[in-house]
Amino acid sequence: MAKEGRYEPPKQSAFGQIFDSLFLLVLVSLSLFVPLWLGLAGGGKTELTFPEKTWQGMGQNDVTAAAFEKLGFTPETAHGIIASRFDYSFDPLTAIITALVITAYFIFVFRFSDKEYRDVIRERFGDK
């Protein structure tokens, strides 16, 4: 092992340790709560419209109607559940930007890791 050129890290003060812990905490909570505060969370939904609020009218058959009734629903109360549909339309540009951000993130992380890794290997196994 190469003794010379070994990196000796500074000792972190108690204050620095507390500050670093708090920094991460704040960062985590921001990423969770900011989309919530901005009201940007959740996917789009649409509603089907039915001619009438009966099991038949909502496209149900005898089997499903019986199951709904056994679960404690009437056509009125089940209407919201049956009519709700997800909206999968999306903006291709946003999709491309998102894909690019994810790719860029991985490239950035792998490149910097590799740089740091070469140092680790040099110190651990010595120069070639």
Added chain:
Amino acid sequence: MPNFAEMNGFQYLELAAWIISALFGLWMLVDMIRTNAAYSEDVLLSSREGEIEDELIVDPAHRG
């Protein structure tokens, strides 16, 4: 203060949950502070990654 006379069973349960939670929290906090004081940092931080020491292998099933 909650009015104990007017609480129903579920509210007693809620109160009990709060108290027991606080006790667990307090217990951990007190134990952590006492442990931090009783041992030096060098001992507490002495664990090393990937160490396999035979004498540390404890088999509870075969403990006397």
Added chain:
Amino acid sequence: MTQAQATASHGEKVSLLRVLGPGHVWALGVGIVLVGEYMGWNFAVGKGGAVAALIACWFAGLLYTCVAMIDSEVTSTVAAAGGQYAQAKHIVGPLLAFNVGLFLVMAYTMLEAANAITLGYLVQAVGGMAGFEGGHDKPFIVLTIMFLAWLNYRGVYATLTFNLVITAIAFIAILVLFMAVTAAKVVPLNHAGLIHGETLPYGWMGVLAAMHFGLWYYLGIEGTTQAAEEVRSPARALPLGTMTGIITLLIAATMTWYICVGLMPWEYLGQATTPLFDAARLTSSVPLMVLLFIGTMFATLASANGCINDASRAWFSMGRDHYLPEWFGAVHPKYRTPFRSIIFLVPVALMFALGAPLDQVITFSILSGLLEYTVMSFNMIMFRNKWPLDTIKRGYVHPMHPLPAIVLLVLCGVTYFAVFLGYGTQLMAMMVFYIVASAWFHFHRYQFVRRGAQFTMNWPRPRGY
């Protein structure tokens, strides 16, 4: 405990305790995940219909079989607490390892929060059924987190033995329900009638979207590796526990789908909170209802319990390497657990459980897991390149390399798109978080890390370096 106290009173070294067997590893892996069959997987039905959920279940099963194979090979070689974190550190490099450590802590702490929310909801619902209106769920959310943190603080053996018992009961509950509706025919199943012609209500787009919650059938099985420093023989117990774990889950997931889709209309199933409990209600059998209620409670507890175990191990190992403040790298001299990490993560879990809606918490957990699986596939390829099979001895060698790694990467890509469809904003917020955290690590935090010393495995020099 005599051993532990003797070591501590010598005043020299304390480390985590090697007490676990393959059964505990199975309980840790399956315990975290089994809750997914009791709740959450059925949102995949809502996303794409009953058939789409089954396709997603099997594709996600394939994804996780790849994860389990890769995990088993790497972990049987890198046996260190922190699991994938320690693996990435040895194979790819520090910055990625830091990111992986954060993925793990976030995925598990969010999952823990989601479990606590569900448990609180269950207690509140039962209170409502018993005639107590206006009950609160918060005291029970807090109690769940505090009790399990305390259990974890007191020692890993009791924690995971507890998990083994309650996980086994929850799994048996699913088996009993399956036998009751198939063999004993307590209630007729009618899959075709209940799907009523809406095989794929959203077409193939729905199958894609269903992958988002398809992961929920298995999320967390990779946590078995966190126990690496606490099992008696890691090279044997980890692959064994992980592989039996994924097999258990594949069986449980398929049975759960078969029971629920045969009993409930897909429109209802797609938004149900506790699908297996509802299935039991539809059998009109009180013993089955009680059994499945207990199963739901136990599955939730086991999952939260395993999450505390895994998140604290990951946080602890990062502290030990000074990736995080070194204070967190402490082991309790008597209980031999990473006690400071366990305590630090309690308020974090409470904040998520009390402050955010369930689907958000679940999505953050899934996203962190997804990022981790993406890393795993690169990790595996680099592992075989830097240390080919003849250079170091592996406890387990997975077959057909590099096929599992490539399949894993492709399926991850599909799932990113599925998450994007409903939760594009969260995906972005999450990426911003990891980018900022990475910059912080590289430019600030890394100065406190010893360079050569963090490579702890007794391996030869990697090829090409």
